[in-house]
Amino acid sequence: MDEFxxxxxxxxxxxxxxxxxxxxxxxxxxxxxxEHTHQVVCVDTMVEGVHFLKxxxxxxxxxxxxxxxxxxxxxxxxxxxxxxxxxxxxxxxxKEQELLNLYQGMKExxxxxxxxxxxxxxxxxxxxxxxxxxxxxxxxANVQTLRSNARDGDIVFVTGNVGDSSAGLALLxxxxxxxxxxxxxxxxxxxxxxxxxxxxxxxIAKLERASLNDISDGLASELNEISEASQLGITINExxxxxxxxxxxxxxxxxxxxxxxxxxxxFELVGTTSQESWEKLRNECEDQSISVTKIGTVTSDxxxxxxxxxxxNTITLEKSGYNHFKR
Numbered sequence: 001m002d003e004f005x006x007x008x009x010x011x012x013x014x015x016x017x018x019x020x021x022x023x024x025x026x027x028x029x030x031x032x033x034x035e036h037t038h039q040v041v042c043v044d045t046m047v048e049g050v051h052f053l054k055x056x057x058x059x060x061x062x063x064x065x066x067x068x069x070x071x072x073x074x075x076x077x078x079x080x081x082x083x084x085x086x087x088x089x090x091x092x093x094x095k096e097q098e099l100l101n102l103y104q105g106m107k108e109x110x111x112x113x114x115x116x117x118x119x120x121x122x123x124x125x126x127x128x129x130x131x132x133x134x135x136x137x138x139x140x141a142n143v144q145t146l147r148s149n150a151r152d153g154d155i156v157f158v159t160g161n162v163g164d165s166s167a168g169l170a171l172l173x174x175x176x177x178x179x180x181x182x183x184x185x186x187x188x189x190x191x192x193x194x195x196x197x198x199x200x201x202x203x204i205a206k207l208e209r210a211s212l213n214d215i216s217d218g219l220a221s222e223l224n225e226i227s228e229a230s231q232l233g234i235t236i237n238e239x240x241x242x243x244x245x246x247x248x249x250x251x252x253x254x255x256x257x258x259x260x261x262x263x264x265x266x267f268e269l270v271g272t273t274s275q276e277s278w279e280k281l282r283n284e285c286e287d288q289s290i291s292v293t294k295i296g297t298v299t300s301d302x303x304x305x306x307x308x309x310x311x312x313n314t315i316t317l318e319k320s321g322y323n324h325f326k327r
Contacts, residue, residue, distance in 0.1 A: 045132040062106075066131045067110060071077055071109070071198060073214055078139055078145075081113050081115050088121070093126075145201070146211060148229040150234075153298075156294055165187075167187050183250070191265065194267040200290055213269070214270075215268045218320070232300065234318075241293075242291065
């Protein structure tokens with residue numbers, strides 16, 4: 001199976017309720033709640049041994065990330081997070097204090113955004129810990145940062161740096177080494193405690209039009225999702241990709257491309273907007289000391305993503321980020 005093909009097969013051609021504005025197929029679902037606002041809802045599951053390893057992350061770090069990945073989806077819809085619910089399947093290998101610490105990790109991040117925990121479910125399981133988090137947010141009714149909003153000639157941009165999280169995981173698993181302790185800690189923390197780009201999403205939501213995706217499965221995968229949804233091509237430039245000093249010190253050219261393009265879990269925002277709106281966004285982010293980088297353009301080529309390498313070759317970037325059914 002292919003994870004993304006499977007999700008596409010679940011999509012419905014229509015909805016019973018006219019209040020549904022965005023169903024399956026974007027970072028989050030959207031439905032109308034009033035004349036001026038819509039609610040945004042998303043859900044993500046983290047499985048021990050797949051999404052986190054107990055021997056390299058504390059319960060607080062696991063809880064923090066479980067909530068952060070959902071808030072990132074809310075940010076990609078230009079919304080603000082308000083509430084969350086937690087369903088947890090607990091094996092006997094987890095002690096009560098560890099579970100309380102996991103919830104404390106969520107609370108730490110929830111307090112930052114003034115989010116309320118509304119409830120959830122608690123069950124036992126015979127195998128690994130499974131944590132499912134649902135987040136509900138709110139967005140102005142006139143805001144839509146859908147993947148399908150890209151237009152020919154748009155600027156392609158990304159917030160922050162890319163590739164850090166995947167490299168941090170490689171360090172945790174001791175697949176690579178780095179002598180610079182501050183750089184090593186920076187990359188590891190980027191993996192364990194990602195920063196949802198809610199503020200950046202709010203700036204982008206003010207633009208006349210924008211498409212947006214959060215980088216969970218890898219930059220190449222997220223760009224392909226925008227390309228497919230908008231039925232347009234995307235060309236990015238390798239030389240323009242924002243890469244941190246720590247990551248540059250760590251990897252060879254091959255490793256950098258693997259982490260930057262296909263690593264995933266950076267939870268930065270990647271999107272497109274018009275040239276005029278890009279200038280507005282860049283200036284506003286510069287005034288607020290927010291990092292946003294132009295990395296390419298949208299083209300009329302149908303649903304393809306290409307990268308111009310530093311040696312001026314053009315390669316196709318397949319949708320080959322993290323895929324649950326192709327490991």
